[in-house]
Amino acid sequence: MIGLSHYLIVSAVLFSIGLIGVLRRRNLLMLFFATEVMLNAVNIAFAAISHFYGDLTGQMFAFFVIAIAASEVAVGLGILIVLYKKHGSLDLDNLASMRG
Amino acid sequence: MEKLVYIALFAPLVSSLFAALFGMMPKKQFVGVVTSILLGISFVASAILAHYVYTTEEAIKVTLMDWIGAGDLHIPFGFVVDQVSVTMMTVVTLVSTVVHVYSNGYMDHDKSFNRFFSYLSAFVFSMMVLVMSDNFAGLFIGWEGVGVCSWLLIGFWYHKPDVSREENPSISPSWAANEAFIMNRIADLGMLVGLFIVYWNTGSLQYDEVFAQLPHLSGSVLNAAALALFIGAMGKSAQFPLHTWLTDAMEGPTPVSALIHAATMVTAGVFLVIRANPLFSMTPEISYFIAVLGTFVAFFAASMALVNRDLKRIIAFSTLSQLGYMFAAAGLGAYWIALFHLAAHAFFKALLFLGAGNVMHAMDDELDIFKMGGLKKVMKWTYLYMGLASLALAGIPPFAGFFSKDAIIETAFNEGTYILWAILVVTAGMTAFYSFRQVFLTFEGDERYKKYGFHPHEVYRYVLIAMSPLAILAVIAGFFKGSFEAFVTELLPEYHMSEHTHHLAWLLGLVVLAFAVGGIVLAYKKYAKGLKRDEALEATWYYKLLANQYYIPNLYEEFISKPYAMISDIFWNRVDMKIVDATVDGIAKFLYGTGDGARRMQTGNLSNYLNWMAVGAVLLLAVAAISAAIIG
Numbered sequence A: 001m002i003g004l005s006h007y008l009i010v011s012a013v014l015f016s017i018g019l020i021g022v023l024r025r026r027n028l029l030m031l032f033f034a035t036e037v038m039l040n041a042v043n044i045a046f047a048a049i050s051h052f053y054g055d056l057t058g059q060m061f062a063f064f065v066i067a068i069a070a071s072e073v074a075v076g077l078g079i080l081i082v083l084y085k086k087h088g089s090l091d092l093d094n095l096a097s098m099r100g
Numbered sequence B: 001m002e003k004l005v006y007i008a009l010f011a012p013l014v015s016s017l018f019a020a021l022f023g024m025m026p027k028k029q030f031v032g033v034v035t036s037i038l039l040g041i042s043f044v045a046s047a048i049l050a051h052y053v054y055t056t057e058e059a060i061k062v063t064l065m066d067w068i069g070a071g072d073l074h075i076p077f078g079f080v081v082d083q084v085s086v087t088m089m090t091v092v093t094l095v096s097t098v099v100h101v102y103s104n105g106y107m108d109h110d111k112s113f114n115r116f117f118s119y120l121s122a123f124v125f126s127m128m129v130l131v132m133s134d135n136f137a138g139l140f141i142g143w144e145g146v147g148v149c150s151w152l153l154i155g156f157w158y159h160k161p162d163v164s165r166e167e168n169p170s171i172s173p174s175w176a177a178n179e180a181f182i183m184n185r186i187a188d189l190g191m192l193v194g195l196f197i198v199y200w201n202t203g204s205l206q207y208d209e210v211f212a213q214l215p216h217l218s219g220s221v222l223n224a225a226a227l228a229l230f231i232g233a234m235g236k237s238a239q240f241p242l243h244t245w246l247t248d249a250m251e252g253p254t255p256v257s258a259l260i261h262a263a264t265m266v267t268a269g270v271f272l273v274i275r276a277n278p279l280f281s282m283t284p285e286i287s288y289f290i291a292v293l294g295t296f297v298a299f300f301a302a303s304m305a306l307v308n309r310d311l312k313r314i315i316a317f318s319t320l321s322q323l324g325y326m327f328a329a330a331g332l333g334a335y336w337i338a339l340f341h342l343a344a345h346a347f348f349k350a351l352l353f354l355g356a357g358n359v360m361h362a363m364d365d366e367l368d369i370f371k372m373g374g375l376k377k378v379m380k381w382t383y384l385y386m387g388l389a390s391l392a393l394a395g396i397p398p399f400a401g402f403f404s405k406d407a408i409i410e411t412a413f414n415e416g417t418y419i420l421w422a423i424l425v426v427t428a429g430m431t432a433f434y435s436f437r438q439v440f441l442t443f444e445g446d447e448r449y450k451k452y453g454f455h456p457h458e459v460y461r462y463v464l465i466a467m468s469p470l471a472i473l474a475v476i477a478g479f480f481k482g483s484f485e486a487f488v489t490e491l492l493p494e495y496h497m498s499e500h501t502h503h504l505a506w507l508l509g510l511v512v513l514a515f516a517v518g519g520i521v522l523a524y525k526k527y528a529k530g531l532k533r534d535e536a537l538e539a540t541w542y543y544k545l546l547a548n549q550y551y552i553p554n555l556y557e558e559f560i561s562k563p564y565a566m567i568s569d570i571f572w573n574r575v576d577m578k579i580v581d582a583t584v585d586g587i588a589k590f591l592y593g594t595g596d597g598a599r600r601m602q603t604g605n606l607s608n609y610l611n612w613m614a615v616g617a618v619l620l621l622a623v624a625a626i627s628a629a630i631i632g
Helices: A004-024 A028-053 A057-087 B002-021 B029-056 B083-106 B113-132 B136-157 B173-202 B207-216 B219-236 B244-251 B254-263 B265-275 B277-281 B284-305 B311-331 B335-362 B380-394 B400-414 B418-443 B448-452 B461-488 B499-527 B535-539 B541-547 B549-601 B606-631
Strands: B060-070 B073-081
Touching: A004 A028, A004 B606, A028 A057, A028 B606, B002 B029, B002 B060, B002 B073, B002 B083, B002 B113, B029 B060, B029 B083, B029 B113, B060 B136, B073 B083, B073 B113, B073 B136, B083 B113, B083 B254, B083 B265, B083 B335, B083 B461, B113 B136, B113 B254, B113 B265, B136 B173, B136 B219, B136 B244, B136 B254, B136 B265, B173 B207, B173 B219, B173 B244, B207 B277, B219 B265, B219 B277, B219 B284, B244 B254, B244 B311, B244 B549, B254 B265, B254 B311, B254 B335, B265 B277, B265 B311, B265 B335, B277 B284, B277 B311, B284 B311, B284 B418, B284 B549, B311 B335, B311 B400, B311 B418, B335 B380, B335 B400, B335 B461, B380 B400, B380 B418, B380 B461, B380 B499, B400 B418, B400 B461, B400 B499, B418 B499, B535 B541, B541 B549
Parallel strands: none
Antiparallel strands: B060 B073
16 A cells, blocks of 8 residues: 555655755756756655545645746746856856856 | 014024125125124114013013914913013023124224124024023023034134144134133033923923923922023033133134123023023022132133233133122122122223224234233323223222122122122132233333334224223113112012121121222332333242143043043044944945846856846745745
8 A cells, every 4th residue: 555655765766866856966957946946846746645544735835836837937048048148058066156 | 672683683683694795705805894783683673672671561472473383382482572582682682682783893993794694693693592582492492502503603613723732822713713612512411411300390491381380299309400401500600510611712703702612601590590580590509609610710810810820811701700700699699789799890801802903903812911001102092991990890989890799799698698799709709800900010010012023003993982881881881780779679579688687787898899909000100110020930830730721621631631532532433443344344345246146147148147047046945845834
C-alpha cells in the first residue's frame, strides 16, 4: 500500500535533486529546470497532504503554484533570450559583472 | 486706554525689529533717530497711563491672548497697569529714551551702530514685559529677556581680547557677559523653584489669585516660596554673594551701564520683592533676612568703592550699595519707600553713568581716575551734571537722594533695628566720600591727563540737552515724595513712622546729613587740590583687601572656576572620550569591520549567491527546529 510517507519521500527526494541542481549547475537554463523540479516537488507534497486530510485547499494551492511557475518561466525565458543575445552564453561564471 | 498700553509695550519691540533690519549694515543715522522717537512714544504713552491711573485710582487690566493652556494650567498673556507697574514703566521708558538719544552721540563712531540700537530697544521691550505682566510667568519671560539683552549688550564689543585680572582689573567683554549670564542662571533656578512652589500650592500664577490664596498656606510653604523668589531677586539685583558680575558688566558700552546696570534691570529684583509684597510681609524671617543682607551689601559695596580707581566701577559699586538700601527698605516692610528710592536712584544714577560716559568719550575710553583731573575747564556741563548726580547720591538736601535715602534710614530706626540703622548711616557717609572722591579726582585739581597725551573735549550739545531731564529729576524728584506716597500706597501697604521716630526725624536726618557732608569735606580735603598718593596707606592690608574686592573674584576663580574646569577636563578626557565616544566609535567600527568581511561574499556570481542562500535557509531551519525543540 502506498501511503502519505511515500509521497512525501518522493517529494523530498525531488526537492533535494532540484536544490542540488540550483546549487551545482552553471547554466542558467538548467537552473530554471532545477527550479521547476523544486516547485513540482512541493506540488506533490501539497496534493498528497491535501488528499490525506481530505481538504481541497492544498490541491487548489498546487494549481496556483503551477500557474505562477508558468508565468515565471514565460518571463524568465524572455530574460534568458536577451541575456544570450547580449553575452553569447548562459554560463553563470561568465556573467559575473556585479563583483564587489 | 487699552491701546495706550499696547503702544507703550510694543513701541520698543517695533523699534528693535526696525533697527534689526539694518543690523548688518554700516551706520545709518536714521536708525538711531527712529528708535529714539519710538522710545519717546512709549514714554509718552506711559506718562499718559500714569496720569490716568493717578486721576482715576484704578488699574487697567488687558489680556492680549491665551498663552499657555494645558490641563489645569492656564496662563494668559495679560498685562496690568497699576500704581506700581506704571511707576516702573514711566521710569524705564524715560531713562531709556534719554539713553537712546545719548547713544546717538556716544556710539557715533561705532561700526555696529544699528545693531546696538536693536539690542537696546529689545531690552526695553523685555523690561516692559517684566514690569507690566499680571502673572509670574510673564514676569519670568521678561526676566529672562532682560538677561539675554544684558548678555548681548555687555558683550557688545565681543571682539576685544581677554586680559587677565593681574594685568588689568578689567577683563574682556565676552568674559564679563558670560559671567553675568551664568550668575543670573544660578539665581534664576531659585526663581523657577519659587514659581513652582507658588503654582503647586495655589494652582495659579496670576498675582491677584496667588495673593488671595496666601492666607491658606502653611508657614513653611510661604517661607520656601519667599526665599526661592528672593534668590532670583539676588541674582538679578547682584546681591552678595552673586554680586561680582555687576562690576564686570562695566565692560559693556556706557549707555548700557546707565540703562541696564544702574537704572532698570538690576532693580528688577527690588521690583519683584515689591510686587510680591503680600508674600514677603507674611514671612517676617525672610523679610528680616532681606533687610540684613541689603544693609550688608550697602556697606560692603560702598567700602569697595572707597579705593577703586576705575570711573565706571566706582559707580557700579555705588549701584550695588544703593540696591542694598532698597532691599533694606523692602525687607523692613517699607515697600513704597523702596520703590521711591528705586525711581529716584534711576534718575541720578543714570545721569552719573552718562556723565561718566562723556568723560570716557573725552578721554579716549580711559577709565583710571588717577590719570584724569582738572577736566572742569573743558567739560563744565558734564561736571555740573555729575556734580548734581553725586549730590543727589550723597543725600544732600534738596536733591532727590536725600528724601529717599533718609526715609530708608529712618525706617531702619523706626523698626528698632539700630545696628542696621548705624550701618546705613555710616554707609551714607562713605557714599558721599567715594562719590566726591571720584568727582574731584576727575574734574578738580591738577591736569594729570596732559602727561598721558589726552585731548579731552565736551560732547555734542544735543547729548547734553538729552541728559537734562535726568538732571532736573535728580534735583526735584524728592519734592514729589508726598504725592508719590499717596499714589503708590493705593496698592502697596502704607508705612508710618511711629510717634517716637516722628519726633526724632529731624535729628536723625541731621545725623545722616552730618555724615554725608563729612564725607564730602573729607573728599574735598584729600583730592580737590590734586592727587597726592599715599604709598603707606596703599600698602596696608585693608587697602589691598578693598582694592581687590575682598579677594572674592579671586576666591571664585580659585575655588569654583578652576575646580570646575578641572572636573570638566576629567569628564571630557576620561568619561566622554574614553567611554561615551569610545562606545559610539566601537559600534561604527564593528559595522565597518563586518561590512568589510561580508564584502567578499559579493562575487557577482549568481551561483555563489544561491549557495549562500541555501546555507542561510538551512541555518534558519536549524534555528527554528532547535528553538521549537527547546520551547516544545
